[in-house]
Amino acid sequence: MTNQRILAHFHESAEIKIQSATVLAPHIAQAIEMMFSALSNGNKILVCGNGGSAADSQHFAAELVGRFERERFPLPAIALTTDTSILTAVANDYSYREIFSKQVQAFGQEGDILLAFSTSGNSGNVVAAIEAALEREMRVVAMTGKGGGAIGKMLTDADVHICVPADRTARIQEVHLVTIHAICDGIDVALFGGDANE
Ligand SMILES: O=C(CO)[C@@H](O)[C@H](O)[C@H](O)[C@H](O)COP(=O)(O)O
Ligand SMILES: [Zn+2]
Numbered sequence: 001m002t003n004q005r006i007l008a009h010f011h012e013s014a015e016i017k018i019q020s021a022t023v024l025a026p027h028i029a030q031a032i033e034m035m036f037s038a039l040s041n042g043n044k045i046l047v048c049g050n051g052g053s054a055a056d057s058q059h060f061a062a063e064l065v066g067r068f069e070r071e072r073f074p075l076p077a078i079a080l081t082t083d084t085s086i087l088t089a090v091a092n093d094y095s096y097r098e099i100f101s102k103q104v105q106a107f108g109q110e111g112d113i114l115l116a117f118s119t120s121g122n123s124g125n126v127v128a129a130i131e132a133a134l135e136r137e138m139r140v141v142a143m144t145g146k147g148g149g150a151i152g153k154m155l156t157d158a159d160v161h162i163c164v165p166a167d168r169t170a171r172i173q174e175v176h177l178v179t180i181h182a183i184c185d186g187i188d189v190a191l192f193g194g195d196a197n198e
Contacts, residue, residue, distance in 0.1 A: 121149025
């Protein structure tokens with residue numbers, strides 16, 4: 001492995017982040033507004049994704065329930081990726097496709113938000129979770145890439161699609177991560193106003 005190859009990762013990541021910033025900012029602002037409004041109304045956010053996106057789901061839920069950069073009361077967000085008994089039982093008894101949708105049916109209520117991560121936009125269990133959320137009159141914030149895949153086609157005008165303009169899974173995930181932090185910051189600003197980081 002040459003340093004050149006390592007440097008290329010950093011450069012490509014930085015370039016795609018810069019390119020994504022302008023394209024995604026209005027959609028991220030919409031997501032912040034939708035989440036702040038749901039949380040203010042006593043609703044919660046359910047979060048799901050596979051692999052690296054499962055980690056992103058947990059990362060986001062941790063920052064809402066714990067904190068991001070400012071001290072505040074806990075906000076209700078649940079990662080649907082963590083309960084291995086539920087995940088293994090549903091995958092074993094039904095199908096892997098239903099591991100998130102069953103939990104959306106169990107926990108989701110009208111007005112809640114599903115935050116769904118899929119870099120391809122095509123993961124069956126994330127697609128099924130979105131179907132279950134839409135059936136329950138929940139709103140969806142989807143973070144995707146690669147043109148948005150099947151997820152891009154199923155969202156309604158009431159939902160938010162944050163589709164990273166890139167085709168490489170790792171780069172898309174890296175943009176998802178900075179987007180998670182921008183959303184957490186946006187929610188804090190909506191709650192408390194601007195801060196010293198501005
Ligand atoms: O983190 C990575 C690759 O960077 C992997 O774990 C990746 O998340 C997994 O292959 C996922 O199953 C991909 O699913 P998706 O993003 O297409 O929905
Ligand atoms: Zn990864």
